[in-house]
Amino acid sequence: MFVEKKRQKKKEMSRVAVCGGTHGNELAGVYLVRERLKRRADGTEPVSVVTVMSNPRAVQLCVRYVETDLNRCFTRATLSAPVSETSPYEMIRSQELNALLGPKGSAQAVDLLCDLHNTTANTGLCLITYSDCDWICLHICKHLQARTNTKMASTPVRYVHFDIPLNEAYSLDSVGKHGFAMEIGPQPHSVVRSVIFSAMQEGVQLMMDWICQFNSGTLFEGGWVDVYTMVKNIDYPRDSETHVITAAVHPNLQDRDFCLLHPGDPMFLSFSGETLRYKGKEALYPFFINEGAYYEKGIALSLARKRRVEIPSVRSETLR
C-alpha cells in the first residue's frame, strides 16, 4: 500500500488533435484518419477533436517524406525559420500544422496531440513523449495498459521517454500542451495489417474515453508506470570507405524489443557469418530494433533505462 500523493488538479481538456500520415507510408494512421474524417463529428462530442492528415503529399505517394522528414521539423528553430516557395515541402507544412494545432508553447495550442505512427520493429504499442512527469500522458498510458477482454489485450503497451527540452523537441506531438506519438509495430511500411489498424483504433478510442471521463470529473487513482528513458542509439557496423552496412541485427536480438540486453549478448550477425556483441557496460532495454526508416539515420536500435515512476491521482478542476 503506498501513501497517496497529493492529488493533481488539471484544467479539463477541451481540444484534442489526432494526426496520421506524418510519415506517408505508415498506413494504420493514414487509414484511421481517413475513417475518422468520413465519420465527421455531429457536434455532440464532449470534447472537440481535430483530425489531421499531417503530410498529404507523402501519403499520396506512399513515401515516408517528399523532401525531408516532417517529424523532425518541429524544433523552435525550424518553426520560426523564414520560408519561401523553395523551402522544403515538409518545412512549409510543419509551420502550417503549428499554426493549426499550436503555436507550440502558447496558450492556444491543443490540449493533447496524439500522433499516429507505425514501425517495422516489434515494439507493440508505445506512447512516446518528451516528459516523464506529464501526469496526463502517464495516466492515459496506465488506462491503456489496464484494458482487458479487448482486441488490444495481446498488445503490450509501454511508455517511452526522450529526455529532450521542449525547444529542441523536434516531433509533431511537441506542438500540443500535452502530446505523444502512438507508435505500433511490427508493420512493414506501405502495408496496412488489420490487427495493427484495430489496435490503433482501440488505442485512440481508449484515449478518448479517458479524456471524456477526465473532463466529467472522474478521479483517476495514482499508481506506478514503468518508464523507458532513451539513453543512446547504436548504428550498424559499416564499411569504413563505402559506409554500406556489413551486418544485420542478430537473430537473437531481432524482434526482442524491450527484452533486457546484457553486455556480451549478440547484437549483429555479419553477412560473412561473424557475431558482434554488445560492448556496453550497462544492461539496457533495446527498442526500435531494425526500423526500416532508421538505416539512413544511422540507427540499428535504441537503448533505454527502465524505472518505475509513481504517478499521483488526478482529477479535472470543474469550472463552474
Add this chain to the structure above:
Amino acid sequence: TIREKAMALLFLPALARMAVCGGTHGNELSGVYVVQEMERQRKEKGEGVWPIPVTTVLSNPRAVKECRRYIDTDMNRCFSRDTLSSPITDSSPYEVRRAQELNNLLGLKGSTDAIDLICDLHNTTSNMGLTLILCTSSDWVTLHICKYLQTKITKVPVRVLVLDFPISDAYSLESVSKHGFTLEVGPQPHGVVRADIYIIMKEAVDLTIDWIHKFNSGTVFEGGDVETYMLIKSVDYPRDPETRTLTAAIHPQLQDKDFCLLKRGDPLFLSFSGETVNYEEEETLHPFFINEAAYYEKGIAFQLAKKMMLTIPAVRVQKD
C-alpha cells in the same frame, strides 16, 4: 506411359555459367547483401571461390542507392522483347535503359550467347517462406533445382510457383537467360534486412551453385513428382469508387496464411468500419502474395493458385 517417362533418363547440356542478380527491386534488401557478400568473397578468395563460374549483378544500382523499388518504372517488367528492342532516347525510363544493358551483359535474350542460368533474388512482405518462381512448367533444369532445394532446406517451407507465360510474353529478368527462376523470400519489410531471411536466401543460392556443380560433374538426378502451384488469377482490395483508396485490409484470418486453402465462405477482408467480406467463389484455391506492399499500386491484394503435380524425368549432363 507417365511412369516410363519418369524413369527415362534425359541428357542435357552442362551449365557453363550462372548469374546471381540482387537489387532488381532496390528496396528488397536480402538480395542486395547476398550479392555484396559474394563480391566480397570473390575479392578475398579469387575466381575459384565457387565450383562453377558465377556472375554477380546488382540489377538496379540507382534504386538500391535510394532504397526504392524503382526509379522510373518497375525493372522486372522491362525484359519483354518489345522493351528490350525499343530505341533509347533521353526521355527513356532509367530501368528501360538498364534492362537493355543487362540484356547485353547476360543475354541476348533468346540467343545461344545468353547465360545459362539467372537466379534473381527478391523479398516480399507476404509470409511466403522460400518460394521459387518459374515462368514455365517445362524446364527440367529449373524444376530439378527446385526439387533439390525442397529436399535440402528444412527451416522454412519451400514452394514452387509456376506463372506459365508463353515464352514470347515473358517480361522479367530471369527470362533473359536459357534457364531462369526467381528466389522469393518473405516475410520481410521492404527497406529492411533480417538476418534470418538473409541466411535462407544465401543458403538457397549456395545450394543452387551446388546442384549445378554436381550436375556438370555427372551426377544423375532422379526424376519424380514435384508439387507446384499454378497462378490462376489476382484479387484486388475493395476500393472507394471515386478516390480508389482501400476501404478494407486483408482479414486477420487470411493475413500470413499464404498457400493455405481458401474455401467458399472464408473471410478475405475486414473493412476499416468493421465489415467482413468473404470469398464467394466455388473453387477452392491457394492464396499467396497476401498483402504484398508493392502490389497495392498494381491492384493486387493477393493472388490465387491451383495445386499442380508435375512429373520430371531423371537428368544427367550430356558429355561432349
